[in-house]
Amino acid sequence: MQSLLDEIAAEALADPNPGSVASYIPELAGIDPHQFGIAVALANGEVYSAGHAEVPFSIQSVSKVFALALALGRVGDQIWRRVGREPSGLSFDSILLLEREDGIPRNPFINAGALVATDSYLAGSQPREALGELLRFIRAAADDERIHINERVAASEIETGHRNFSLAHYLASYGNLQASVEKVLGTYCHQCAVEMTCRQLALAGRFLVDAPRMPGLVSVERRRRINALMMTCGHYDGSGDFAFRVGMPGKSGVGGGILVISPSRAAIAVWSPGLNRYGNSKLGTEAMERFAHRTGWSVFGVPHREG
């Protein structure tokens, strides 16, 4: 495993075309795209990593996985009255299908749906408390108390997040927000601004791996369902392509991170800040394709072949 990761990291770091860093969040726009990290947290407790696996990055939309888990813990299957479970076929911040469907977002991994999840785990409490609970969840999953929120990034997103404000007001106009737009957006932008290293993110992702020693934060049933949603909706309008190429559930963020789950074996985190045309990490996606090919960990093939 270590030599595989080293190889993949070397290849990624040698790529002259790492994609472009997202420019719409000022705090993130200045990051050097020539960075790449990868980490694998196995079900047996071992952790492997390579490249810039210890550099902290903004997890952005990867946080939607934790937010959904927390919201499900709070309100259970009630949440499915307010958000769907279908791929949207459109980009992450699209408002189009929202209008066709009376304010019910397509799924909890596009921005509109994630706002509903945030509103669900807010559930009447103050943003500060809710964010505290979210951090406790992530820290417990990763077994690492150092994980924190970057306040400057959060502030930067609140200031420039007109598109998210637009989505939130849109939801509110259909009565699909319980807290105020300001509270939901404030919480949401802080949640996106959680910072982790690849190593921390891989460890935090273990709560979605179905194995004895993993952190038991959600039930087996729920774990499977979150993985299913990551498979069909985790990469916006590039979800089908990721399933086709990589064959494992994953959730990407505009900060360049991707969390990928091999349901019975491992949680994997890759990071490289340059993006492809879907807004997903370019080198990260390519690395995961290579990783899946080499390990045979696609859920669509035989699981017991690889060593």
Add this chain to the structure above:
Amino acid sequence: MQSLLDEIAAEALADPNPGSVASYIPELAGIDPHQFGIAVALANGEVYSAGHAEVPFSIQSVSKVFALALALGRVGDQIWRRVGREPSGLSFDSILLLEREDGIPRNPFINAGALVATDSYLAGSQPREALGELLRFIRAAADDERIHINERVAASEIETGHRNFSLAHYLASYGNLQASVEKVLGTYCHQCAVEMTCRQLALAGRFLVDAPRMPGLVSVERRRRINALMMTCGHYDGSGDFAFRVGMPGKSGVGGGILVISPSRAAIAVWSPGLNRYGNSKLGTEAMERFAHRTGWSVFGVPHREG
């Protein structure tokens, strides 16, 4: 396994609300919805079945899986220049996204994309020859020479298929058909009119199972990719829900059949002609949810637990 299937079939046949039979294909409109069959073809060669597993039905869109496999065999990855790999988020015969995307259908499992696949395996030959090849493929997969096309159903679909003619002319207007609209539609409607029993369909589906004794009609890589497409796009705008509930790749047809793949273990076929609001078999979908729950065969959980 046998007792599980018996139980599932008994429950399905006792359901007072089997959904409504599709009415837009006159030849199929008269079928009794109170029927249910299930069959499982295991990787070890054993086959189990229950209910009306020996009643032939029209596989309709389940044929799109065989058509795609054949088209990939003919033209290889060239096909991805003419059709995408993303869920559409819209119904099976929608023309909406086609217009937004210059005549490139979203994926090969919605009607527009399946027409491109049919055009691809036609590849200059006559419909009769191409359909002969398709039948040979299906018969080889199922190891059953009796599988045939119901000519009356095919004729009925050609006569009433204005929506498909509309899609085909639309594709042609963008230069995304090579054969004539008439040839493509004629071939497509015959392909949809293939008749099989659950038992035959489960056996035919084994070419997508990754195990030593399975029919080696497509490469390991391609098998995984077809399974991935079935997972993200196999149930139209109900694909996300099927992944969430069942957790295995599947492809449904308006005739009430569903082919489901457990990638390393088995091919499963269910059939019940009543449909839910997405146009997928109502009892079939519910039965598969029960089956997945009881067997733990979701690809999103641990594969080695069940006996």
Add this chain to the structure above:
Amino acid sequence: MQSLLDEIAAEALADPNPGSVASYIPELAGIDPHQFGIAVALANGEVYSAGHAEVPFSIQSVSKVFALALALGRVGDQIWRRVGREPSGLSFDSILLLEREDGIPRNPFINAGALVATDSYLAGSQPREALGELLRFIRAAADDERIHINERVAASEIETGHRNFSLAHYLASYGNLQASVEKVLGTYCHQCAVEMTCRQLALAGRFLVDAPRMPGLVSVERRRRINALMMTCGHYDGSGDFAFRVGMPGKSGVGGGILVISPSRAAIAVWSPGLNRYGNSKLGTEAMERFAHRTGWSVFGVPHREG
């Protein structure tokens, strides 16, 4: 003319089905729908009226005509870089086409386009000053210093206007607002909350009539163009129907008012608070159809026939 208006008012007030009052603005929801007023301000200076022509009502979107005139006065044809001149084919607060067209609203009479017009006449000044200028414009046109803004209605709209906030943030996300979302919305909601009677509105509308004694607030060329926009876009997705039935340029508001222009003869105002399915006054639209039929004032027929 007086007997015609009396007849039309009597018929309208006898109608047992006046439509439903808009419920989404709390301050307006309680209004009695069984009210109807009409007033005609002729080019020769005479004014006729009937029914509740002296009852003040909230002009709401009729204000978009004054806002556009003011914006054109401020920034001239520059405004057409930021907003189109085409009917939208969709409802007044739709966000759909906005997404297809990169933040350029279809026309200045749907809400998104009107927000751009408001932003244009704000032009760096404070909302209070800009609203002062708008009131001066309207008062000059109507020659009536009593016309004012209803602060409670404005406050009510700001509080509940999630859809408009959504549109404004959407525009801002494309850089198509210069002032802050809060300033634009605040100004917009006050502009919509201008109150007038039918008599006042008819008088105020004279600046769009092409005759010697009319208030010369805009040039002949601009007057024609505003009339053209009212014809093609003045009634949202009911614009074509209004042109077909009435044949004169008009602009409706959700408060139940409609301002209609007979370009060389008169400005006409009708008001009745119940709405039809397009969000336009039901009795008002029907009355205008009768008025157009009786006077022959359609711009699509011979103008010089009627006395």
Add this chain to the structure above:
Amino acid sequence: MQSLLDEIAAEALADPNPGSVASYIPELAGIDPHQFGIAVALANGEVYSAGHAEVPFSIQSVSKVFALALALGRVGDQIWRRVGREPSGLSFDSILLLEREDGIPRNPFINAGALVATDSYLAGSQPREALGELLRFIRAAADDERIHINERVAASEIETGHRNFSLAHYLASYGNLQASVEKVLGTYCHQCAVEMTCRQLALAGRFLVDAPRMPGLVSVERRRRINALMMTCGHYDGSGDFAFRVGMPGKSGVGGGILVISPSRAAIAVWSPGLNRYGNSKLGTEAMERFAHRTGWSVFGVPHREG
């Protein structure tokens, strides 16, 4: 008037950028774009013309005006159950809104709606008879028996008209065609292939002018309504712009012709085969803007000022 037309023709013919000829109808693709004709048929019987006013061209979608008049004569206001009266906001052959609205086209001047009009005047008769009636209508309006259909153009359109076949099958799938797709399309393509000179088209357009000596083929009421539809829907997604710039009802065709009506004064025909981005004649539109400016014939201004 003669000197005005001479001036306008000279300016148009001197324009180095006449737009591009439509390429999708092979028979029309070879036409020299550096041609321009204009003709005006006044209510008093006088006819003026300039430029290539005697060169025959394919009227294409201008024929939709005659088709609608004929359909209204056949089925009356029943047609409005099958087609709307609203601008579509989309291009001439769009299928998008059709899907949102259950097979009811937006208006009779986009292709889908024109197919419904053609189906309406077919009304059970054979294409040959129906086309005979259409020609009689046009010849009577123009008082010219030489007007005919170009069979080669019609055949060329039938052969390459995949988009129109798509629309027709789409309508048929919703039950919104009474005749067969083949008959409707055959008739429609012949109707589009009517050939006229500017002089003939201006004369034929007089049936929409409201004056004593004009051919009385439709009632006053219907004339006004057809003019209203031409104003709001006559130039596809460029209708608002034409109303804004020219201010008279008009209908364009992809052959480069435009028929414009000054309701009480004249019918005007311009022709130049190069198109702008909406698919309307570039020089023709610009010439009409100049004509409207010089004559003051906009319906949105004072009609009695000009001599």
